[in-house]
Amino acid sequence: MRPNDYLDRKIETATAKESERLQQVLLARQLDYLFARSEFYQEKCRAAGIRRKDFRKLYDLARFPFTTKEELRASQAAHPPLGRHIAADWRDVIRIHSSTGTSGKPSFVGITRRDAKGWTRLTARSFYTQGLRKADVVVHAAGLTLFVAGLTSKDAIESVGAVFVPLGTGASEKALTIIPLLRVNAMHCTPSYAAYFADFVRREAGMDPRELGLKKLFCGAEPGAGIPAVRAKLEQDWGARVTEGLGNADMAPIIFSECPEQSGMHFNGPDYVVAEIIDPQTGETLPHEAGVTGELVYTSLQRECVPLLRFRTRDRVQVLGTSCACGRTGFKLRCIGRTDDMLIVLGVNVFPSAIKDVVSSFHPATTGEIQIVLDKPGPGVAPPLKVVAECCGDPAASAALKLEIERKIKATLSVSASVELVHTGALPRYEMKGQLVKRASEDKAGI
Ligand SMILES: [Zn+2]
Incomplete structure (x- = not known):
């Protein structure tokens, strides 16, 4: 392995035992914080008959209750602006993002300075895993405002030393001009946009999309880039390598991402998140073994503003592997879809x-x-x-x-x-x- 293959070598190549030990220490600390500062979780755990001292080993996490998006929404509606699940002092909040759910009403997510630092590092690690390097010029053709992966991607890409070009959405004309002028070689977007923009380039400029010179497509926000036939078509259209990432508006913008081996998205954040896979019907925790499918459930490890305990993402995933030629040890998965879409x-x-x-x-x-x-x-x-x-x-x-x-x-x-x-x-x-x-x-x- 070359020395620049990882952003955080120690974390990314840790053995399962090392990651587990680290998570156990961090989770104990996070639970101390939650039990001390969050009435929302105090009540939830009391109702489930579980106490702070019931957590000793990492596997004890499975005894704690799940948190759902509906609960967070209800908490926010009853106690605006951020809900009763906020655990930080309001004066320590530095930024607020939002996601729009199926109901159309925005749901807000606040972050403290320390949360922002964590999001930036984890997102940078995810881009780096996908092949982002200092010499790259990246056009961000996705949301830049309230979308969690907008400003965080800016911070993350800049922190690696690459160039961030804040294009935003609905700006395909502008992209056609800017990409060659700035010698942009990478694009961050949804797979739908990558397909849409290829058609746009052919139709509006009469050009082969390959002539624009994009070599790396960092895709995310929806399943697609990991679907073999969809990826093959995008790679053929653009003459670029397509990799994908997966995050969650309530937890962190990008948590899983694919390395250039393209054999599933690595779990990149054992120091920020516990990522469980559960049987969505029974709630039983499943092993991280190739072939296992289930729902992703996140627990935060270092969050200040809105720490989450066993948050049900509704993302249905399949584990593809636990080792990789790139040397990363984070288990690999592919998102099959949303449980809501099934x-x-x-x-x-x-x-x-x-x-x-x-x-x-x-x-x-x-x-x-x-x-x-x-x-x-x-x-x-x-x-x-x-x-x-x-x-x-x-x-x-x-x-x-x-x-x-x-x-x-x-x-x-x-x-x-x-x-x-x-x-x-x-x-x-x-x-x-x-x-x-x-x-x-x-x-x-x-x-
Ligand atoms: Zn890999």
């Missing part, structure tokens, strides 16, 4: 991203753009699952392709689907996060 067809769980993966694998016969159409809100769906997919030829003359896609969906996901092929460009493109599911109720809401 559909159940005759008892079989299916994530929209898995359908997109199958359809994308037919590229170049398909563009990879899909939409799942639901007549009822779900998650239960009566078969066949209706999938609209763009094909590159004439839809009317593609009966064989339609049958092949249906057969492959059945073979790989055990779900009967009815595929309708449409012309290239017929489905909506999204500049930020893509929407793979169209519900009948959304039509009514739009009128």
Whole structure:
């Protein structure tokens, strides 16, 4: 390994035992802080019949109650602005971010100076894992305002010594001018934007996206860049290496990220977060072993403003491995989707991203753009699952392709689907996060 392969070698290459020992010490300290300063958690633990002294070893964490997003929302609504779960003194808060949930109401997250320092380091470590280096010029083509991964990415990229170009969203015209002038070689964006911008470059500038010279695409904020067929298409479009990251608005902007081996996102923050994987039905903690799937649950280790205890992310993940050629020891995973997005067809769980993966694998016969159409809100769906997919030829003359896609969906996901092929460009493109599911109720809401 070369000396510049890691930002924090000791943490990133620690043995499982070393990480566990560190987490145990930090968690004991974090629980002392929580029990002393947070009425919210004092009450929660009292109701669950658990006391501070019940925590001795790291595995005791599994005895503590979960925290849900709904609880945080209710706490904030009852005690504005940051909720009853705030544990720091209001005078120590230096910045507030927010996320917009499905209800459309913003949910706020405050950070102290120490929290900001932690977020910056963990985010920098994640970018560095993805291959960010001092010589890079990175255009940030994602949210820069309230979005947690906006200003934190700026701080993180600058801290590595690379150049941060704050483009923001909805600025594709500007990006076309700026990227060659500033010799930008890397872009931070959603995978939906990377796909959208490639089309934009071809359409508006009549250029091959490769001519812009981007060599590194740092993707995140939605699953996509980790879907093999989607990644392959983006890499082909841009002539760049695509890696992805995963974070959480309530915990930290980027917590997992892929190294250039591209074999799953490494857990980068054993000194900031305990990342459990649980069975979403039973709540049982599952081992970090290749092949295990479950929901990610986060517990903070060094948070001052809003420490979280066993926070259920609703992110459904699959563990891909526990060792890597890069030398990092953080376990690797791939995000399959949000538990909220999951559909159940005759008892079989299916994530929209898995359908997109199958359809994308037919590229170049398909563009990879899909939409799942639901007549009822779900998650239960009566078969066949209706999938609209763009094909590159004439839809009317593609009966064989339609049958092949249906057969492959059945073979790989055990779900009967009815595929309708449409012309290239017929489905909506999204500049930020893509929407793979169209519900009948959304039509009514739009009128
Ligand atoms: Zn690696």
